Amino acid sequence: MPELPEVETVRRGLAPVLEGRRLTRVEARRPDLRFPLPVNFVQQLTGATITALDRRAKYLMARLDREDTLVMHLGMSGRFEIDRPEGSSRPGEFHYAPPVDAKHAHVVFEVEGGARVTYYDPRRFGYMALVNTATLDLHPWFAGLGPEPLSAAFTGACLRAAFAGRRQGPKTLLLDQRIVAGLGNIYVCEALNRTRISPFKPAGRIAAARLDALVANVRAVLEEAIAAGGSSLRDFAQTDGALGYFQHRFRAYDREGQPCCNDGCRGIIARKVQAGRSTFYCPVCQR
């Protein structure tokens, strides 16, 4: 669901209420998300202070003043909401409105000062784990990740190396988190459309200059999406409930049958299933 811009939007929303705060109460309302929650999940988190909230690829990482880091992935439908206690209460005891969607409110964090952060995830493809901080980079979820697309490490040369000799299209390869970490279906479609590269063209035969342009467009579309608060399709909302609005600026994704937005192109956006997922592209200008 959430791709890099959505996860980054969530991070920016949560950071002010979590960073530097102690977890006073943690509730796991079911024993598992996609995977079982760690044994002693609640116990290990209760009383811990979150020193920083970071993002790597599509993972959120809450650094703790303990050995472990709380790692969270939103899967397809994961979402966080923040709320404040209502009414008066004795210090240290807060009263909250019931969760908006109690059926899918799986994990609840209450922090010092009273804010409550609830994790909702109808499909439960999301997951949370406690991972030893010292060896975090060696964990299977992180060890093989490619560069952050917004970092200087992501370059045309990276793509040249990763694409060399590959007959698969750039669409599938850009979804591979080992090549570049954080892209998903939407932003890959958008970046390829902006660069006028066919999602199906054998990746190894794309000229170096076009890969440089692709890198620039990946960055541009991600930055624009972050600035817009991400994209809201079915259920993505920012932590304050506001909707991101980048979906209104899609040029390819979910625009089957509508005109291509590229200058001078009169093509119509098409949809094809590629590697089991919808690819949206312009058959006229994307070559």
Place this chain on the structure above:
DNA sequence: CCCACGACCTGTGGGC
């Protein structure tokens, strides 16, 4: 290495 396909799980939207 590539692809096709299915699994995980639940909800929603469109077509009839």
Place this chain on the structure above:
DNA sequence: TGCCCACAGGTCGTGG
């Protein structure tokens, strides 16, 4: 109105 099917932002695994 109601039902059924296709499809959904991600990842993981299998088998040809």
